Amino acid sequence: xxxxxxxxxxxxxxxxxxxxxxxxxxxxxxxxxxxxxxxxxxxxxxxxxxxxxxxxxxxxxxxxxxxxxxxxxxxxxxxxxxxxxxxxxxxxxxxxxxxxxxxxxxxxxxxxxxxxxxxxxxxxxxxxxxxxxxxxxxxxxxxxxxxxxxxxxxxxxxxxxxxxxxxxxxxxxxxxxxxxxxxxxxxxxxxxxxxxxxxxxxxxxxxxxxxxxxxxxxxxxxxxxxxxxxxxxxxxxxxxxxxxxxxxxxxxxxxxxxxxxxxxxxxxxxxxxxxxxxxxxxxxxxxxxxxxxxxxxxxxxxxxxxxxxxxxxxxxxxxxxxxxxxxxxxxxxxxxxxxxxxxxxxxxxx
Numbered sequence: 001x002x003x004x005x006x007x008x009x010x011x012x013x014x015x016x017x018x019x020x021x022x023x024x025x026x027x028x029x030x031x032x033x034x035x036x037x038x039x040x041x042x043x044x045x046x047x048x049x050x051x052x053x054x055x056x057x058x059x060x061x062x063x064x065x066x067x068x069x070x071x072x073x074x075x076x077x078x079x080x081x082x083x084x085x086x087x088x089x090x091x092x093x094x095x096x097x098x099x100x101x102x103x104x105x106x107x108x109x110x111x112x113x114x115x116x117x118x119x120x121x122x123x124x125x126x127x128x129x130x131x132x133x134x135x136x137x138x139x140x141x142x143x144x145x146x147x148x149x150x151x152x153x154x155x156x157x158x159x160x161x162x163x164x165x166x167x168x169x170x171x172x173x174x175x176x177x178x179x180x181x182x183x184x185x186x187x188x189x190x191x192x193x194x195x196x197x198x199x200x201x202x203x204x205x206x207x208x209x210x211x212x213x214x215x216x217x218x219x220x221x222x223x224x225x226x227x228x229x230x231x232x233x234x235x236x237x238x239x240x241x242x243x244x245x246x247x248x249x250x251x252x253x254x255x256x257x258x259x260x261x262x263x264x265x266x267x268x269x270x271x272x273x274x275x276x277x278x279x280x281x282x283x284x285x286x287x288x289x290x291x292x293x294x295x296x297x298x299x300x301x302x303x304x305x306x307x308x309x310x311x312x313x314x315x316x317x318x319x320x321x322x323x324x325x326x327x328x329x330x331x332x333x334x335x336x337x338x339x340x341x342x343x344x345x346x347x348x349x350x
Contacts, residue, residue, distance in 0.1 A: 023058060039066050056089075070252060095115060095246060108278075128157045131153035148179070170188075174190070261277075286312060
């Protein structure tokens with residue numbers, strides 16, 4: 001047995017902690033840190049914490065917010081840190097680095113491989129991102145779309161609780177897009193996606209301060225009435241659905257000038273997405289105004305609730321026609337009524 005440590009006035013209690021307890025504490029920190037600095041600042045405190053922070057178990061538990069690196073702070077050090085976490089087995093690191101390499105660094109093959117590695121660990125955002133790539137044929141030609149693979153990936157992600165994947169699967173079933181048409185089942189999944197989204201909003205409302213009357217996402221403020229129609233009558237404040245740091249990085253990368261889009265390529269109009277086109281006219285555009293484009297139905301539905309509902313049509317059109325239909329994706333996706341997007345929000349092939 002290990003002899004008990006005799007503490008004196010000069011003894012450091014931290015030095016008396018066994019290594020496994022220190023590693024356990026750092027594992028909890030890496031999985032719950034709200035920013036990269038929360039984790040890095042602790043590691044820079046002393047040599048022992050720095051050494052223990054590099055433990056494989058600590059890096060494997062690193063959560064998504066540890067990788068919330070700003071585009072202008074991207075460096076070889078950040079790249080090496082992500083690679084170390086990937087090698088340690090962090091699914092969030094695999095997904096984040098995969099998205100950065102696929103869309104920002106244009107290393108398509110390696111990016112897909114990393115996202116697939118995260119998907120094999122049942123990482124739902126990775127599964128959904130791979131589905132979006134399959135639906136759009138991203139990184140290749142239009143002929144390389146694999147609709148059946150996209151549907152299968154959405155189905156798996158929806159089983160893990162991914163709301164956008166569930167909504168996408170509902171539209172696919174309703175419209176017969178990549179799967180045999182089943183309108184009733186498609187509508188059921190769309191209603192289920194709405195219910196999950198509403199439950200998520202209610203949870204965020206109960207955790208937020210009731211005094212705030214405005215919701216801010218990025219530089220533009222949005223009033224409650226234009227954000228979440230599901231809670232208009234209650235008067236509660238709602239928060240924007242949490243966005244994965246990888247998506248923030250993509251948008252920041254291209255909007256800050258760190259990365260340059262080729263001529264004719266566009267970003268997804270949903271502010272919480274950040275995915276760019278990999279070829280001209282890859283994404284679908286709104287057939288009502290023709291001014292915005294989306295990589296997926298999930299992004300279209302969220303952006304419609306957040307802001308495009310107010311920009312696309314005059315208020316007198318959508319206010320009196322909440323039960324209207326929304327057409328699907330041009331020649332690829334047949335029209336069908338949406339349960340979650342109201343009046344006049346249509347998508348065409350770009």
